[in-house]
Amino acid sequence: MSGRYAGSVALVTGGQGFIGSHLVERLLVEGARVVVPRRDVPARSYFRLAGLERRCDLADLDLLDAAAVLRVLNEHEVEHVFHLAAQAIVAVANRSPASTFESNVRATWNLLEACRDLGERGPLAIVVASSDKAYGAQDELPYREDMPLRAVHPYDVSKACADLVARSYAHSFALPVAVTRLANVYGPGDLSFSRLVPDTARTLVRGERPVVRSDGTPLRDFLHVEDAVAAYLAVADSLATRPELRGRAWNAGADAPVAVLDLVRRLIFASGRSVEPDVRGRGVPSGEIDRQWLDSSAIRAQLGWAPSRELDEGLVETYAWYAENLSESVTGE
Incomplete structure (x- = not known):
């Protein structure tokens, strides 16, 4: 099979969700073998409607189980990790902050710690999904990657924490990690x-x-899902070939x-x-938050990404x- 990921193995956490399904679909087109943690999926999810379920390796994996995370990375010899799994609904986070922090923060460090434990056998690239909401309310707009993260609401804080944890693993342990901060994806x-x-x-x-x-x-700021997928792949490609970009945060929006x-x-x-x-x-x-939009000039200039729609x-x-x-x-x- 041909494609930029031909013969490689990619783990997509959250691969049965909205953005994750589109990322899985693109990775399959690019020749990857895709591993997706199994979870309950509605019959009319995009993951099933697009026929992705039968084309992936489904793994029994709870990201809150650190030993299970390490097992899956080992058994499937994962080379690329796309960590999109999250409790992503703002209203749910406001009702259930503790479970949101578990899902969005603890799961992130479990995954990164497992990658660290693998040492030289670990993944070539790890892309962690943060969010534009990690910036919180700022005095000036658009959001730039060098701005401090000022999240205050539960969902926003959970993404800011995962963002900081991920970049810490890059800077402290030289893991090939970067984070994406995307606009509202539709x-x-x-x-x-x-x-x-x-x-x-x-x-x-x-x-x-x-x-x-x-x-x-x-x-x-609104970003089409296919452009979001292209941003994930651009960041992953940069990590595999340009070690100096480890630990970076990348905005991607319109x-x-x-x-x-x-x-x-x-x-x-x-x-x-x-x-x-x-x-x-x-x-x-x-x-x-009342007003949110991104400055995506860095990813455009340095990685060659731009929205196509x-x-x-x-x-x-x-x-x-x-x-x-x-x-x-x-x-x-």
Whole structure:
């Protein structure tokens, strides 16, 4: 099999999730053998709809079990690690912070410690998913990688902690680790309806008015999932060939802030529906940051990455996927 990862073995934690599934799909195309920790997956997940389950090696692995993590890395002789597994829903983190810290921080150090234990037999590249939310509220925007991490809310803090832990393993133990801080990722296959794009798309498929739970003014940076995947691979490639880039954090976004209400209106236009948003909120929802977007100039200049999809193009493609794939059993929840 040909491809940039032909014959290599990649572990993708969170590989059954939204971004992880797309990363798995791309790695398979690139010739990798992909190992994915097994977990409960809805029947209509992208992982199953895209037929990925039967093409991967599924491993019985709880990332909170340090011995099990080391066993899987050893048995599969993993060369590339993409650590995307996380409790990624802000509202859940606000309700259950302790379990979020376990999933997002302890799991990260377990994985990195296992990689360290392997010594020279360890992976060539380890990419850890942080988040733009690790920056917290800053006095100036856009976020740059040299800014301090000022997270205060539970989800944001969990990602900031994992970010710092990962970079510590690079600087202290010379592990080939880097972190990605991505903008808000959207695209086909995201069935987490607590998020803005999936919720709006599902509502439009039903022929209803999308509900905006803020006043519509919060600013966000939106990145198509295929561009997110390309960023992960660019960072992994850099770690395998350029040791001086270990311990780096890389922003990846569209570098173009969009108001929430504007995003909803653009998705309505992509759907072809004739409805108006139902703005019900006031100000910014509790536990969220008002204004967030990234400066991605470093990854563009140093790794040659750039987003390939304009937002409106991506929204048309994304809505088409929801219109085709959301059955009554999903939309009728």
